[in-house]
Structure formats: C-alpha cells, structure tokens
Amino acid sequence: MSKETEKLLQMANNDLRDLDLYIQELSAFLPLAICAVNPFGLLITINSAFQDLTGYKEAEAIGKRMEKMFANGKEFRDLISSESVLKKKKQKRKMILLVKSGREIPVSMSISARRDENGEFIGYFIALLDIEDFEKLRESLEKKVKERTGDLERKTEELRESRVALMNVLEDVENARMLAEEEKNKTMAIITNFSDGLLFFDFENKLSLINSQAKSFFNIKSSKLIGKRLSEFSKKSALDPLVDIIKNSKNSRIKEVYREELNLKKNVFFEVSTIFLKRDKKKIGSLIIIHNVSREKVVERLKTEFVSLSAHQLRTPLSAIKWTLRMLLDGDLGKVNPDQKEYIEKTYKSNERMIALVNDLLNVTRIEEGRYLYRKTTTEIQPLIEFVISSLRDKIKKQKIKLKFIKPKKKVSKIKVDVEKVRMAIYNIINNAISYTPHGGKVDVSLMGEKDGVRVEVSDNGIGIPKDQQKRVFSKFFRAGNAVREETTGTGLGLYITKNIIEAHNGKVWFDSKEGKGTTFYFTIPFTTNH
Amino acid sequence: MAKKILLIEDEQIIVDLLQRKLTEEGYNVALAKDGEEGIKAMKAEKPDLILLDIVMPKMGGLEVMEEMQKNPDLKRIPVIIVSNSGQPVELDRAKKLGAKDWLIKTEFDPQEVIEKVVNQIGK
Numbered sequence: 001m002s003k004e005t006e007k008l009l010q011m012a013n014n015d016l017r018d019l020d021l022y023i024q025e026l027s028a029f030l031p032l033a034i035c036a037v038n039p040f041g042l043l044i045t046i047n048s049a050f051q052d053l054t055g056y057k058e059a060e061a062i063g064k065r066m067e068k069m070f071a072n073g074k075e076f077r078d079l080i081s082s083e084s085v086l087k088k089k090k091q092k093r094k095m096i097l098l099v100k101s102g103r104e105i106p107v108s109m110s111i112s113a114r115r116d117e118n119g120e121f122i123g124y125f126i127a128l129l130d131i132e133d134f135e136k137l138r139e140s141l142e143k144k145v146k147e148r149t150g151d152l153e154r155k156t157e158e159l160r161e162s163r164v165a166l167m168n169v170l171e172d173v174e175n176a177r178m179l180a181e182e183e184k185n186k187t188m189a190i191i192t193n194f195s196d197g198l199l200f201f202d203f204e205n206k207l208s209l210i211n212s213q214a215k216s217f218f219n220i221k222s223s224k225l226i227g228k229r230l231s232e233f234s235k236k237s238a239l240d241p242l243v244d245i246i247k248n249s250k251n252s253r254i255k256e257v258y259r260e261e262l263n264l265k266k267n268v269f270f271e272v273s274t275i276f277l278k279r280d281k282k283k284i285g286s287l288i289i290i291h292n293v294s295r296e297k298v299v300e301r302l303k304t305e306f307v308s309l310s311a312h313q314l315r316t317p318l319s320a321i322k323w324t325l326r327m328l329l330d331g332d333l334g335k336v337n338p339d340q341k342e343y344i345e346k347t348y349k350s351n352e353r354m355i356a357l358v359n360d361l362l363n364v365t366r367i368e369e370g371r372y373l374y375r376k377t378t379t380e381i382q383p384l385i386e387f388v389i390s391s392l393r394d395k396i397k398k399q400k401i402k403l404k405f406i407k408p409k410k411k412v413s414k415i416k417v418d419v420e421k422v423r424m425a426i427y428n429i430i431n432n433a434i435s436y437t438p439h440g441g442k443v444d445v446s447l448m449g450e451k452d453g454v455r456v457e458v459s460d461n462g463i464g465i466p467k468d469q470q471k472r473v474f475s476k477f478f479r480a481g482n483a484v485r486e487e488t489t490g491t492g493l494g495l496y497i498t499k500n501i502i503e504a505h506n507g508k509v510w511f512d513s514k515e516g517k518g519t520t521f522y523f524t525i526p527f528t529t530n531h
Numbered sequence: 532m533a534k535k536i537l538l539i540e541d542e543q544i545i546v547d548l549l550q551r552k553l554t555e556e557g558y559n560v561a562l563a564k565d566g567e568e569g570i571k572a573m574k575a576e577k578p579d580l581i582l583l584d585i586v587m588p589k590m591g592g593l594e595v596m597e598e599m600q601k602n603p604d605l606k607r608i609p610v611i612i613v614s615n616s617g618q619p620v621e622l623d624r625a626k627k628l629g630a631k632d633w634l635i636k637t638e639f640d641p642q643e644v645i646e647k648v649v650n651q652i653g654k
C-alpha cells in the first residue's frame with residue numbers, strides 16, 4: 001500500500017468516523033425512536049429515543065426479537081414474513097408497544113426494508129412514534145362526541161316526546177275550544193232568539209250586548225249603540241226610555257233584581273228587570289231583561305173592568321135587597337108577623353154574605369194592584385193617615401174604640417209614594433186593629449220620622465194573633481182562628497195587600513202580638529224609594 | 532118649614548125606599564133620576580141637602596159635583612155621597628169636590644142614611 005493510498009485511506013477513515021459520529025449524534029438527538037432489525041427480526045441498533053420509549057438499555061435491547069417488543073407481536077411477524085414490506089418502500093402500522101415496565105403504549109410503526117449497496121436485503125429500519133397521547137386525546141374526543149351524541153339523541157327524544165305531548169295538549173285545547181265555541185253559539189242562539197229583550201252593560205256601563213228582540217222592541221236597526229256608555233245615549237236615542245230605569249235601578253237599594261214597568265206607547269207595556277251580575281263578588285255588569293207585558297196588561301185591565309162592573313152591577317141589586325129587607329124588618333113598610341120576620345132576617349144575613357163575596361172579588365183585584373206602583377207623587381204621610389182614620393170614624397164610633405193618633409213632634413219629610421196604594425195599606429192595618437179589638441178597646445196610631453224614612457205603628461189591645469199562626473199572617477187568604485170567630489166577613493187579603501204595597505215602596509212591615517193582649521203593627525217607608 | 536132634600540139616584544127601589552124613609556122623618560123630598568136632571572132640579576128646588584149617587588146614566592155624581600163647583604149658589608149646598616162602590620179613588624175625589632159625607636150602600640142601612648142627614652142639617 002502506498003503512502004498516498006494509506007493517506008487517502010486514512011482520510012477516508014476519518015471521514016467515515018466523522019460521518020459515524022454525525023449519525024450517532026443525529027440519532028441520539030432525534031426524538032423519534034428508531035431501530036434497525038436484521039432479516040430475522042432481531043434488534044441490531046437502537047437510538048436513545050428508543051431506549052426512553054421502551055425502557056430497555058441498549059445492551060438489553062440488542063439481539064431481542066422485535067416481535068417480542070409488541071403486545072400484538074404476531075402482526076409484526078406476519079408483516080415481515082409477507083413480502084409486502086420488501087416490495088413497497090415504506091409501510092405504516094398501528095402497533096401496541098410492550099415496554100419494559102409491562103405497560104402497553106400505542107405506537108405508530110413505520111417500517112421499511114434495508115438493502116446494501118448491491119441491493120441485497122439486509123434487514124429493516126423501524127421507527128416508533130408514541131401515539132398514546134394522541135390516542136388518549138382521540139379516545140376522549142370520541143368519548144365526548146359519543147356522550148354529546150347521546151345527549152343530543154336524548155334531547156332529541158325528549159323534544160320529540162314533548163312535541164307529541166304538546167300536540168296532544170293542543171288537540172285537547174282545540175277540542176275544548178270547539179266545545180266552548182259550540183256552547184257559545186248555543187248561548188248566543190238562545191240569547192238571539194229569546195222572546196224577551198236582553199241588554200247587557202259591562203262594569204264600565206258600556207252596552208256590550210243587545211239581542212234582536214230588544215232591537216225590535218225599541219225599533220233599533222243598527223248596532224251603533226254597542227260599546228257606548230249609558231250616559232252617551234242621547235235624548236233622541238231609541239233606548240232613552242231605558243236610561244232612567246237603569247239609573248233608578250242603580251240608586252235603588254234592591255240588591256238582586258230591580259223591576260220597573262215601562263209604558264213605551266199606547267197599549268205597549270214592558271216590564272224591565274235589572275239584574276246585577278257578580279262573579280266572585282266582583283261586579284261584572286248589569287243585565288236588562290225586557291218582558292213584553294202588554295197582553296197581561298190588557299188581561300189585567302179587562303179583569304179590573306170586569307170586577308168593577310160586577311161590583312157595580314151586583315152591588316146595586318144587593319143594596320136594594322139589603323135596604324128593602326132592613327126596612328121590612330124595621331117595620332117601615334108595615335107590620336110583619338114574627339114568623340115572617342124570622343125568614344126576612346135569615347134572608348138579610350144571606351144577602352150580607354153575598355155582599356161580602358162581592359167585596360172579596362174587589363179585594364182580589366186590589367192584590368194585583370199592590371204589585372205595581374203607577375203614580376208616584378211626593379207627599380206627606382200624615383194627611384194619608386188622617387184620611388184613613390176619618391174614613392173609619394163611623395166604624396170607630398160604632399165599636400166605641402178609643403183611637404188616638406200620636407203625631408210626630410217635628411214635621412216629617414215627604415215621601416214619594418203611590419198615594420192610593422199606601423192609603424190602602426194603612427187602611428188595612430188600622431181597619432184590622434179596629435175590627436179585632438173589642439168594644440171600648442184602644443187603638444193608638446203613631447207616626448215617626450226616622451233618619452232614612454217614616455215609621456208608622458198601630459197598636460191595639462185587641463184579641464191578638466195566636467202564636468202558632470203568626471207566621472202566616474201575611475199570606476193570601478189567611479185568617480187567624482180567633483179573628484174568624486170575631487168577625488165573620490173578613491177576606492184574609494188585607495195584610496197580603498198591605499205587605500205587597502209596602503214592599504213595593506222598598507219598605508218593611510212586621511208586627512208583635514200576644515193572643516188576648518193585643519197587636520202592634522209596624523211599617524217603614526224610606527224617603528228615597530227612587531232617586 | 533120642612534127641610535128639602537134632593538135625592539139624585541137612578542135605582543128606582545133605592546129611590547122608593549129612601550123617599551119613604553126621609554118623608555117619614557119629616558123631610559121634603561125632591562127626586563132626580565140622573566145627573567142632568569139633578570143639576571136642573573137643584574137649581575129649581577134649592578134643596579138644603581143633596582143625596583148623590585156616583586154611577587148614573589147621562590151624568591155621574593162626580594161630574595155633578597164638578598158642575599156645582601162652578602156655580603156659587605149650588606156650591607154651598609151640602610152633599611152626601613150615596614155610592615155603590617167604596618173605591619178610595621172615588622171617595623177621595625168626592626171629598627176634594629166638597630162632599631160632606633159619604634156612605635156605601637152595601638155597608639149601611641137606610642136608618643144610618645137618616646142619621647147622616649140629621650148630622651148635616653138637623654131635623
């Protein structure tokens with residue numbers, strides 16, 4: 001070997017050593033675990049990253065079978081025994097690395113065949129990339145996605161369920177709505193076709209409903225009045241006649257139903273009832289019911305006419321008979337023998353009963369008269385009482401009753417009443433006191449002005465009303481047992497009429513009584529029976 | 532001189548009975564069978580008292596009283612209403628028109644009519 005050659009060789013050796021060092025440094029520096037394996041799968045070289053990853057020192061690793069380094073070693077053996085690695089340049093495979101500590105680490109393995117300068121197969125290069133963190137990340141991501149997907153699926157299911165539930169609810173609501181609608185239509189049909197006129201004012205006094213009958217009663221064509229306040233109805237408005245009645249009803253003390261009669265035109269009469277509607281004690285408005293009573297009025301008038309006619313037609317001959325018989329009995333028309341006299345007396349009594357019957361007929365109409373008040377005038381009550389007392393003075397004298405009228409010390413304010421009816425009421429009470437008080441008895445009539453009205457008391461020391469019969473005193477055709485014995489001609493209608501009249505004036509009538517001791521009747525009439 | 536009573540009444544039997552009774556009591560009785568006749572009779576006869584029915588043909592008792600109100604001479608003649616019905620409204624009106632007294636035929640006897648007459652004008 002020449003010196004030249006030796007020098008060159010030396011130089012080449014140096015270069016090689018340098019290269020080897022370089023490679024060693026590089027492989028030590030690389031964070032990727034790299035190893036070389038001979039054709040039989042035995043480890044021949046590893047770098048430091050390989051030692052770090054596997055935990056094996058170089059001395060422990062070299063000569064180790066590579067497939068033993070994997071938990072799935074069979075896959076590695078299959079891979080290298082197949083020829084695919086030889087044919088392809090580089091292959092990548094996911095493997096489970098079995099490190100010294102026994103832990104398994106997922107790795108991505110790159111493998112490629114090594115060849116010498118002659119192209120002869122001499123083994124493999126293997127690089128192992130620790131993908132444990134990636135795997136963990138991936139797994140956790142996957143888990144999260146799965147969880148989220150589960151959540152979403154659950155939520156979706158829940159939503160679907162609630163949607164179904166909601167649809168059911170909606171269906172129920174719709175059914176209920178349809179039922180309500182049907183009910184409303186039914187109610188509206190009833191209201192529209194009702195034979196009475198109906199108007200409804202809401203709590204603000206606005207007209208919110210008027211049915212067709214009410215429209216036809218008042219000859220209203222349009223619906224312009226709907227939504228208008230009571231106070232907005234002009235004097236020209238067709239509903240004007242109602243305005244006063246509704247106002248009266250509001251001022252009245254009656255809490256439930258207020259009734260007033262309305263004479264719209266000749267022979268047309270309406271009974272107007274005002275009902276204050278409340279729901280849970282809250283006022284929701286007032287309902288006005290207009291009932292056509294024209295026919296009833298005609299019947300009533302005919303009845304009154306009939307009774308008046310019968311009273312006159314029957315009473316004329318009855319009084320002629322009465323007077324004739326009386327004069328016969330008194331001997332004014334010549335002497336009658338005792339036998340004849342007895343017959344005439346019996347006939348006279350029969351005639352008296354007939355007269356009482358005719359009077360009953362009159363009283364029956366007076367009952368109905370007590371129900372409605374026609375002509376209310378503002379008047380003092382004292383002259384009414386005096387009138388009644390003076391109209392009874394013959395009877396008082398006949399029965400030798402000591403009647404005292406105790407007048408109020410201070411003048412009593414006027415009241416607005418139907419004079420004729422109130423007089424009838426007072427008459428019935430005083431007349432009863434006189435009728436059912438024995439001869440020589442005492443009747444005191446007192447008039448008092450009170451804070452909100454007048455009060456009249458009529459007390460007697462007469463026969464009184466038996467306790468067990470006191471409840472029925474104001475009922476129609478009632479007469480107490482002792483009263484029937486005392487006076488045979490009473491009709492049992494007087495106090496019924498009186499109660500009707502007093503209550504029609506928003507007043508009250510009551511009594512205290514003790515059988516055998518006497519009775520006191522009281523009644524009151526408020527000052528403002530109507531505005 | 533006997534006092535004169537004008538009886539205005541359409542029911543013949545009542546007229547007969549009252550005329551007989553009043554005459555027996557010593558009164559002079561003039562008769563009229565309706566309101567119109569009654570007005571004429573009271574002008575001609577100038578009675579001391581009038582017994583007046585309410586319901587009569589031609590002119591009723593209340594109208595008769597209205598007529599009397601217009602004439603000062605007739606106005607001062609006392610009137611006792613002799614009525615068939617005791618309707619308060621009628622009695623009230625009669626009282627307002629100046630009736631001194633009234634009686635309802637079915638509730639009184641002829642003797643009581645005499646008492647009322649005596650009460651007003653004496654024997």
